[in-house]
Amino acid sequence: MYNFNSGPAVLPAEVLQEASEGIINFNNLGLSILEIGHRTEWFVNVLEEARSLIKELMQLNDDYEVLYLHGGATTQFMQVPINLLNEDEIASYCDNGIWGSKAIKEAKLFGNVHVACSSKDREHTYIPKELSVPQHSIYLHYTTNNTVEGTQWHFIPEAGVPLIADMSSDIFSRETSFNKYSLIYAGAQKNAGAAGVTIIVIKKDILGKVTRNIPSILNYQNHIDAKSLLNTPPVFAIYVSMLTLRWIKKEGGLSVMEKRTNERANLFYETLDTLNILEGKVDKQDRSLMNATFLAKNIELEKLFLDECKQNGIVGVKGHRSVGGLRISMYNAMPLSSVQVLCDLMKEFDKKHS
Ligand code: PMP
Numbered sequence: 001m002y003n004f005n006s007g008p009a010v011l012p013a014e015v016l017q018e019a020s021e022g023i024i025n026f027n028n029l030g031l032s033i034l035e036i037g038h039r040t041e042w043f044v045n046v047l048e049e050a051r052s053l054i055k056e057l058m059q060l061n062d063d064y065e066v067l068y069l070h071g072g073a074t075t076q077f078m079q080v081p082i083n084l085l086n087e088d089e090i091a092s093y094c095d096n097g098i099w100g101s102k103a104i105k106e107a108k109l110f111g112n113v114h115v116a117c118s119s120k121d122r123e124h125t126y127i128p129k130e131l132s133v134p135q136h137s138i139y140l141h142y143t144t145n146n147t148v149e150g151t152q153w154h155f156i157p158e159a160g161v162p163l164i165a166d167m168s169s170d171i172f173s174r175e176t177s178f179n180k181y182s183l184i185y186a187g188a189q190k191n192a193g194a195a196g197v198t199i200i201v202i203k204k205d206i207l208g209k210v211t212r213n214i215p216s217i218l219n220y221q222n223h224i225d226a227k228s229l230l231n232t233p234p235v236f237a238i239y240v241s242m243l244t245l246r247w248i249k250k251e252g253g254l255s256v257m258e259k260r261t262n263e264r265a266n267l268f269y270e271t272l273d274t275l276n277i278l279e280g281k282v283d284k285q286d287r288s289l290m291n292a293t294f295l296a297k298n299i300e301l302e303k304l305f306l307d308e309c310k311q312n313g314i315v316g317v318k319g320h321r322s323v324g325g326l327r328i329s330m331y332n333a334m335p336l337s338s339v340q341v342l343c344d345l346m347k348e349f350d351k352k353h354s
Contacts, residue, residue: 002338004328005316006147006291007169007190012333015243019194022239033239038232046235047228050242054199057245057254058178067200067220067228068238073099073168073187076198077106080164080183083220085111085138086210092116092137092161097124097146098322099166107141110212116140116159123323124149126283133159139182139206145170147190148320150293150327151286156180162206170290171199172248173332174258182206190290191332193241196234248332257332264330264339265289271343275350277301281325295325302326305349314342 003010026033029042036042051066058064069075080103085091089111093104095118107113114137117128124146133140140159145152147169157163162182171186178184182203189195200220207221216222216230223230248257269287272280272294281293296302305326309317319325330339 002312002314002341003316004314004330004334004338004342006320006327006329007187007331008195009190009316009329009331010333011194011240011244012247015240015247015333018243019236019240022243023236034236036235038229038235043235044229046239046242047233050238050245051228053242053245053249054201057172057248058201060178060201063203063205064179065202065204065224067202067223068197068233068241069200069223069228070196070234071198073166073185073198074102076166076185076200077103078109079218079220080141080185081107081110082210082212082214082218084164084183084206084210086212087111089138090114090134090136092131092133092140092159094118094128094131094140094142094157095120096127096151097143097149098320099147099168100141100143103141103143103166111138116142119151124151125281125286127151127153127286131157131159133161135160137161138209139164141166143168145288145290147288147291147329148323148327149282150288150291151282152288152290154286162203169329169331170288172245172254172257173261173290175254188237188241188244190329191244193244194237196237197241199241260332260336261289261330263336264334265292267336267339267343268292268328268330271346275346276354277350278305278326278346290331291327291329293319293323293325293327301353304353308345308349309342312341312345314345317342 022033054066092114095115116131116133119126139162141164143166164183167184167186169190172191184201186199188197277297319327
């Protein structure tokens with residue numbers, strides 16, 4: 001199958017192979033990864049390798065801590081403000097898509113939200129270039145890649161306040177200055193492993209400033225003190241994430257991931273731009289290199305296109321239920337050859353129906 005799903009999504013074949021071996025006989029111990037305690041040396045080594053690979057790939061120093069937490073990126077919409085924002089303070093948020101809007105809704109439960117920029121006026125089909133960020137904002141939050149709408153920030157906003165990013169759908173897909181951020185979070189299920197765990201990268205100096213009582217399990221400092229083992233973590237999801245990070249490093253790290261990201265996206269968009277029946281949905285300069293959204297000329301042709309994809313083993317092409325249309329996701333483990341197969345089908349479809 002050619003797997004263009006948006007997440008959970010395509011994983012490297014060798015990661016799947018190793019993960020399945022780990023279920024039966026982890027590290028030749030005669031035990032499964034699923035049946036060893038999370039505080040055993042065996043699992044702690046997995047967790048520590050994963051945490052240190054993240055710091056290495058992001059080139060971060062010891063001012064930063066890496067956590068693997070439960071609850072998906074959605075929990076971070078609440079956990080970020082509960083840890084960082086006092087009730088009488090302001091945090092700035094970019095409103096550039098469905099996930100950013102959800103983050104805003106949660107933050108409002110804990111403090112004041114200032115919307116620094118919004119693309120709502122054109123159904124989130126572009127990234128605004130002008131931001132208004134009050135200098136007393138505790139932080140600026142934005143979603144680096146809008147998975148649903150298919151837009152991506154191709155620059156880091158200069159805000160003059162601590163920067164927080166939801167990188168769920170483009171983490172590890174490109175080189176960037178990760179040390180410009182005070183907090184980064186990402187659900188692992190796209191570029192960083194299996195569903196069930198979220199990566200949090202925190203610059204420690206932003207913590208310890210709120211006056212509210214934070215429930216123990218939501219308090220980042222408690223997780224840092226416990227080295228990400230405050231309670232039983234999702235051991236298998238962390239194991240798969242560690243294998244995925246090992247794979248990224250072995251393939252050549254983020255520079256190689258970025259090169260492949262560009263090759264896949266260039267091939268797809270260059271093909272799309274030659275067609276009559278299918279066309280892109282978002283401003284070209286803001287197109288996502290991970291999630292490409294597009295439309296067919298009419299709904300009948302869209303259905304026909306989805307049918308043809310299905311018949312050819314191409315899956316995950318339907319747009320998100322909230323926006324409709326078509327969408328493909330091209331994460332790190334997606335081979336260029338799969339994009340080529342899709343592009344060939346698109347050209348043939350276009351010729352037949354033009
Ligand atoms: N943020 C972004 C950018 C996402 O793409 C998603 C999920 N697709 C989420 C947040 C929500 O993640 P989760 O389902 O892990 O809570």
